[in-house]
Amino acid sequence: MKQTYRSRTAFVLAWVWLAFVAFNVFDLIVRYSGKASLVALAVLGALTALVYAVALRPATVLTEAGLVGRNPFRTTFVPWASIEDVTVSHSINVHHGEEQVLRLWTPMSSARERAKAQRRGAPAPQRGRFKTEPTLTKGEQAAAEAFSGKTHADWVGDQIRERAESARRRDGQAAPARMTWSYDAIGVLVVAVVLVIAAIVVA
Incomplete structure (x- = not known):
């Protein structure tokens, strides 16, 4: 039987971040403003790659x-x-x-x-003469x-x-x-770094 354990807090926060990134990517595409939008997209991509590596992948x-x-x-x-x-x-x-x-x-x-x-x-402290805590099975x-x-x-x-x-x-x-x-995590980070470098060059 296979059992998988993750950090629930990190996992939930990572998916919240992905939802935030999806909204911002849509907004940047709709309101595209040239170089500034490219830089913002590259930064979001780099941060998302980092979130994937440290929050989604570990298990x-x-x-x-x-x-x-x-x-x-x-x-x-x-x-x-x-x-x-x-x-x-x-x-x-x-x-x-x-x-x-x-x-x-x-x-x-x-x-x-x-x-x-x-x-x-x-152990729970006993308060008074009578027990107020429920009896456990x-x-x-x-x-x-x-x-x-x-x-x-x-x-x-x-x-x-x-x-x-x-x-x-x-x-x-x-x-x-x-x-x-982990070639998937390394590949995602490499792509993110390339996007940041390309955005800086273009800007």
Whole structure:
């Protein structure tokens, strides 16, 4: 079963930006004013390429065969049995091979999110003689304990760690990781840079 994790905030903001760019491109074409419009279109193109690379493309994908880490300019595939350890700080760090570390771009854990998770994990204060909090079911209590003090990045890190441990017990032998460059992101950025240079030359 394939599971994909992204930064929801970055993903939503990226699509808002694309809608903003589409409106402005239409407006610039309708009200074309020569060199100034060309420069504006080139700048929008460059910024959109950057948004694609850092907000739309990054993802952490859990497949049957292994972990796929899509960062802005490269994609790394690590078989489950090759993963030796997983640590979570600001980002999820996957240790594999000979002291190699794959730092996943998403999901990340901000200081604010971690502080919120710690508050969520703290026991609720008892106020007065009578309980005013609703009684949780066993399922709700189990879910609350599982997420107690953990951020989304911590939870995804746990999923990666569990799959890796299961694969090491089952397979034993670890295959090497594979890294490929993200030609789509690189190509988009190259086109954006060419547009900016052309706009500057024309202007």
